[in-house]
Amino acid sequence: MSPNGLDLSRSKALFRRAKRFIPGGVNSPVRAYGSVGGTPPFIASGKGPHVTDEDGNSYIDYVGSWGPLILGHADPRVVRAVKRAASAGTSFGAPTEAEIEIAEQVCQAVPSVAQVRFVSSGTEATMSAIRLARAATGRKKILKFAGCYHGHSDALLVGAGSGVATLGIPGSPGVPEEFVKLTIQAAYNDLSSVASAFKHHGKELACVLVEPVAGNMGCVPPLPGFLQGLRDLCDRHGALLVFDEVMTGFRVAWGGAQRLYKVKPDLTTFGKVIGGGLPAAAYGGKKELMQQIAPAGPVYQAGTLSGNPLAMAAGLETLRRLAEPGVYDALAEKTALLTEGLAKRAEAAGLEFTTTAVGGMFGFFFHPGPVRNFEDSKKAHEARFQAFFKSLLEQGVYLAPSPFEAAFVSLAHRPAELQQTLQAAEIAFEKAARVR
Numbered sequence: 001m002s003p004n005g006l007d008l009s010r011s012k013a014l015f016r017r018a019k020r021f022i023p024g025g026v027n028s029p030v031r032a033y034g035s036v037g038g039t040p041p042f043i044a045s046g047k048g049p050h051v052t053d054e055d056g057n058s059y060i061d062y063v064g065s066w067g068p069l070i071l072g073h074a075d076p077r078v079v080r081a082v083k084r085a086a087s088a089g090t091s092f093g094a095p096t097e098a099e100i101e102i103a104e105q106v107c108q109a110v111p112s113v114a115q116v117r118f119v120s121s122g123t124e125a126t127m128s129a130i131r132l133a134r135a136a137t138g139r140k141k142i143l144k145f146a147g148c149y150h151g152h153s154d155a156l157l158v159g160a161g162s163g164v165a166t167l168g169i170p171g172s173p174g175v176p177e178e179f180v181k182l183t184i185q186a187a188y189n190d191l192s193s194v195a196s197a198f199k200h201h202g203k204e205l206a207c208v209l210v211e212p213v214a215g216n217m218g219c220v221p222p223l224p225g226f227l228q229g230l231r232d233l234c235d236r237h238g239a240l241l242v243f244d245e246v247m248t249g250f251r252v253a254w255g256g257a258q259r260l261y262k263v264k265p266d267l268t269t270f271g272k273v274i275g276g277g278l279p280a281a282a283y284g285g286k287k288e289l290m291q292q293i294a295p296a297g298p299v300y301q302a303g304t305l306s307g308n309p310l311a312m313a314a315g316l317e318t319l320r321r322l323a324e325p326g327v328y329d330a331l332a333e334k335t336a337l338l339t340e341g342l343a344k345r346a347e348a349a350g351l352e353f354t355t356t357a358v359g360g361m362f363g364f365f366f367h368p369g370p371v372r373n374f375e376d377s378k379k380a381h382e383a384r385f386q387a388f389f390k391s392l393l394e395q396g397v398y399l400a401p402s403p404f405e406a407a408f409v410s411l412a413h414r415p416a417e418l419q420q421t422l423q424a425a426e427i428a429f430e431k432a433a434r435v436r
């Protein structure tokens with residue numbers, strides 16, 4: 001470490017070079033470290049719970065590629081499966097057996113999914129699920145929650161969390177206002193706001209789209225009864241319930257949040273874990289709905305790299321490991337050790353602080369809590385987050401550079417890394433406490 005913090009000289013040079021050819025120097029906005037300042041470490045490699053940057057700094061990683069790496073970096077079984085698949089050919093744009101195997105796994109694990117279509121990104125999955133919901137109901141409007149992020153398709157940038165919230169922009173130029181008018185917003189964990197939206201738009205709402213555990217306004221779990229309440233309202237008004245499980249699918253429990261909270265949506269979207277660190281995502285649901293997708297039905301959706309053999313191999317191997325007994329209990333225990341340890345240390349530093357956790361996903365807020373929705377999440381102390389983030393990074397702990405992102409624990413995180421993180425947090429909290 002240099003006297004002024006980390007030595008990131010090579011990352012700095014790479015960032016300058018990247019900015020010449022890539023907008024903002026990054027291929028996804030939050031990675032530019034705009035809201036925390038400084039230079040993003042350019043990552044050279046990852047192994048287990050660690051990533052190493054181009055300057056040779058090693059970090060305990062709680063980003064996990066923003067969720068997919070539930071087994072940690074370069075898991076040997078996943079790497080072997082990908083190598084095997086690659087040596088048999090990287091892409092065919094034709095059906096393969098691996099697609100059936102992973103589809104079978106998903107349909108067996110997720111109670112509401114009888115059929116599933118693979119795509120390449122969460123954005124694509126959610127955009128396609130909405131198209132299907134609109135086609136199935138003959139309605140145009142959709143309801144989403146402020147602070148929930150469902151990818152960057154036009155209709156879904158309204159009140160979006162994640163990068164949109166981090167940049168502090170209300171939406172995006174280039175999204176026609178006609179599209180925006182079709183997206184109705186409600187407050188997360190607030191059934192009365194949903195009931196009121198149904199009162200005004202009931203006959204026009206094709207679906208309610210929700211992250212069953214919000215992960216793009218920080219990690220905000222559903223209050224008891226919220227998801228079931230959505231199910232009931234959708235049934236009453238003839239709208240479909242769509243769970244965006246891109247983040248929560250196979251992350252918070254085997255079969256996802258719907259299995260944990262025992263609420264069955266009509267459609268579900270997946271991404272991240274399901275691709276085992278390669279670009280794969282999916283949407284699925286009841287057979288009668290999925291049979292409307294082309295070529296079985298008239299709702300069009302297609303993709304050259306959909307069901308890509310490398311991504312299917314990585315996803316399948318990841319799901320096989322996750323199907324082993326005790327995996328999710330182990331993950332939840334690791335997460336609890338970390339969040340409880342953080343809360344204790346924050347209290348000792350005299351800070352107002354709240355943590356949230358579901359399975360292998362967690363959040364923390366410099367805020368006394370409770371954090372139930374986007375409005376609560378936005379009240380968290382931003383400058384304290386920045387100080388905490390910076391100190392942890394300098395001490396070798398890698399978190400998402402935004403208070404609106406969730407954090408992830410992997411099966412590769414051992415007690416030693418968790419304890420090391422808590423020790424670093426003690427110093428980081430002292431620094432945060434000096435920020436008024």
Ligand code: HOZ
Nearest residue numbers: 028029030031066162163
């Ligand atoms: N903001 C997205 C995750 N919630 C993607 C971040 C990235 O890949 O840079």
